[in-house]
Amino acid sequence: xxxxxxxxxxxxxxxxxxxxxxxxxxxxxxxxxxxxxxxxxxxxxxxxxxxxxxxxxxxxxxxxxxxxxxxxxxxxxxxxxxxxxxxxxxxxxxxxxxxxxxxxxxxxxxxxxxxxxxxxxxxxxxxxxxxxxxxxxxxxxxxxxxxxxxxxxxxxxxxxxxxxxxxxxxxxxxxxxxxxxxxxxxxxxxxxxxxxxxxxxxxxxxxxxxxxxxxxxxxxxxxxxxxxxxxxxxxxxxxxxxxxxxxxxxxxxxxxxxxxxxxxxxxxxxxxxxxxxx
Amino acid sequence: xxxxxxxxxxxxxxxxxxxxxxxxxxxxxxxxxxxxxxxxxxxxxxxxxxxxxxxxxxxxxxxxxxxxxxxxxxxxxxxxxxxxxxxxxxxxxxxxxxxxxxxxxxxxxxxxxxxxxxxxxxxxxxxxxxxxxxxxxxxxxxxxxxxxxxxxxxxxxxxxxxxxxxxxxxxxxxxxxxxxxxxxxxxxxxxxxxxxxxxxxxxxxxxxxxxxxxxxxxxxxxxxxxxxxxxxxxxxxxxxxxxxxxxxxxxxxxxxxxxxxxxxxxxxxxxxxxxxxx
Numbered sequence: 001x002x003x004x005x006x007x008x009x010x011x012x013x014x015x016x017x018x019x020x021x022x023x024x025x026x027x028x029x030x031x032x033x034x035x036x037x038x039x040x041x042x043x044x045x046x047x048x049x050x051x052x053x054x055x056x057x058x059x060x061x062x063x064x065x066x067x068x069x070x071x072x073x074x075x076x077x078x079x080x081x082x083x084x085x086x087x088x089x090x091x092x093x094x095x096x097x098x099x100x101x102x103x104x105x106x107x108x109x110x111x112x113x114x115x116x117x118x119x120x121x122x123x124x125x126x127x128x129x130x131x132x133x134x135x136x137x138x139x140x141x142x143x144x145x146x147x148x149x150x151x152x153x154x155x156x157x158x159x160x161x162x163x164x165x166x167x168x169x170x171x172x173x174x175x176x177x178x179x180x181x182x183x184x185x186x187x188x189x190x191x192x193x194x195x196x197x198x199x200x201x202x203x204x205x206x207x208x209x210x211x212x213x214x215x216x217x218x219x220x221x222x223x224x225x226x227x228x229x230x231x232x233x234x235x236x237x238x239x240x241x242x243x244x245x246x247x248x249x250x251x252x253x254x255x256x257x258x259x260x261x262x263x264x265x266x267x268x269x270x271x272x273x274x275x276x277x278x
Numbered sequence: 279x280x281x282x283x284x285x286x287x288x289x290x291x292x293x294x295x296x297x298x299x300x301x302x303x304x305x306x307x308x309x310x311x312x313x314x315x316x317x318x319x320x321x322x323x324x325x326x327x328x329x330x331x332x333x334x335x336x337x338x339x340x341x342x343x344x345x346x347x348x349x350x351x352x353x354x355x356x357x358x359x360x361x362x363x364x365x366x367x368x369x370x371x372x373x374x375x376x377x378x379x380x381x382x383x384x385x386x387x388x389x390x391x392x393x394x395x396x397x398x399x400x401x402x403x404x405x406x407x408x409x410x411x412x413x414x415x416x417x418x419x420x421x422x423x424x425x426x427x428x429x430x431x432x433x434x435x436x437x438x439x440x441x442x443x444x445x446x447x448x449x450x451x452x453x454x455x456x457x458x459x460x461x462x463x464x465x466x467x468x469x470x471x472x473x474x475x476x477x478x479x480x481x482x483x484x485x486x487x488x489x490x491x492x493x494x495x496x497x498x499x500x501x502x503x504x505x506x507x508x509x510x511x512x513x514x515x516x517x518x519x520x521x522x523x524x525x526x527x528x529x530x531x532x533x534x535x536x537x538x539x540x541x542x543x544x545x546x547x548x549x550x551x552x553x554x555x556x
Contacts, residue, residue, distance in 0.1 A: 070501075071353070071550055075351070077378055093355045098501070100355055102392060116353045116502075123527050128524060130525040131526075132459075133523045224349045224394075224506075228502075230527075245409065245546070246543050246546070248405070248409075249400070249401050253506055268531055272349055
């Protein structure tokens with residue numbers, strides 16, 4: 001089913017699902033694909049990627065050479081249904097080294113996502129001046145587990161766009177044995193495309209919710225998601241660590257760290273989401 | 279100079295500096311106090327607290343019992359000068375358990391800060407269902423160092439509002455010997471008021487920039503700040519850890535974790551800021 005990354009000429013399913021059409025200055029339409037929803041409710045990182053695609057178009061139309069999301073934040077008001085959505089982008093400021101934009105995704109006039117983005121041009125040769133986050137240890141790709149499922153629809157669509165593998169030490173949930181540590185580690189690679197800053201916005205919310213590993217049930221609605229893209233990822237699989245630090249009063253935080261194939265930290269994300277336990 | 283916390287009846291200088299006046303529905307004015315600026319540029323957490331005070335008023339006016347900031351994000355476009363600022367609050371959604379608002383702080387018509395906030399009512403008796411962040415070790419208050427200075431103006435004003443003490447193991451910068459670890463740990467308490475969710479928004483950006491401990495120079499402009507308030511803090515001093523994980527291409531991320539006097543994690547924050555080195 002999945003195309004070979006080296007030979008595919010088809011549009012990747014992630015690119016197809018996040019495509020936007022400009023209808024007027026700062027006004028776009030997108031199309032929520034049902035395969036990127038959980039029980040009809042779209043993944044938060046998927047919606048953020050749609051907003052960022054529209055923002056990148058708007059900043060280019062404003063004449064700025066700031067193609068990459070550097071900071072992307074979004075607050076989720078209500079979940080749109082699969083189908084057409086409207087995206088409004090207001091350019092707040094075009095600066096020398098970065099531009100800032102406000103985005104809103106709505107459906108039938110109902111606001112769904114409120115977003116503020118900072119776009120810039122990431123330096124392909126940037127090297128850390130200081131870092132203290134070592135790449136999380138994950139066994140080689142072949143020794144990690146694929147084929148896990150949270151819901152059949154979303155996983156089916158993702159299978160056409162990308163492949164995820166979990167470190168068996170963290171994948172107990174999918175064998176009915178959550179570890180109780182609230183962490184998933186593993187790999188992610190796209191079919192037919194290499195990772196880029198836009199894709200990282202999705203990957204930052206693209207692993208199963210860390211609370212599954214604590215025994216949570218049902219949908220995990222993201223309230224807010226903040227992603228910092230720190231570097232242009234090299235081609236190849238991404239190494240991902242997603243974990244929670246505090247579950248309290250029906251909310252949990254979730255940190256996501258992403259390294260590229262050269263072991264560089266390319267994105268850092270945090271979200272606050274709602275959660276239920278049996 | 280500083281009032282005794284137990285007996286003061288004067289308004290705390292933080293409350294005075296963050297006060298807002300409603301001029302129309304969703305429209306407020308605030309006053310940037312020069313003592314809360316670094317070389318004339320206001321602290322990012324200070325501006326976020328002004329926005330959150332206006333948001334709390336607006337959500338109360340909308341009839342919702344959501345007095346506490348649960349999530350507060352802000353993007354900094356340009357630094358206002360000391361003096362009058364305008365705050366616009368748009369209520370995006372009033373829900374059963376939380377309300378979401380958009381805020382903008384501007385001066386003389388120029389947009390300065392774009393913010394999205396989620397307000398709710400925090401449960402005073404909430405206990406963690408899961409947590410894996412132990413309170414950072416800090417020596418007792420008396421053994422920590424006060425009186426450190428980044429810039430005289432801002433520290434002078436803060437001295438009237440609050441007191442900060444640094445763990446001597448992390449305060450080498452102020453003795454001309456940065457440790458190179460990019461971390462400050464210590465205590466913070468207010469004079470004449472106890473900590474509350476609003477104050478935590480300031481505290482989340484209230485320690486010296488972690489990059490000073492790496493030898494950075496000059497102003498550290500925050501691009502974006504995200505704060506999650508996780509619990510109502512108990513009275514007493516706050517324990518603070520502020521650290522960076524990656525400095526690259528002139529940007530650094532900074533995480534801030536805050537515990538209350540009962541050793542509960544009460545706030546988690548992350549920011550992306552610009553930085554220069556000699």
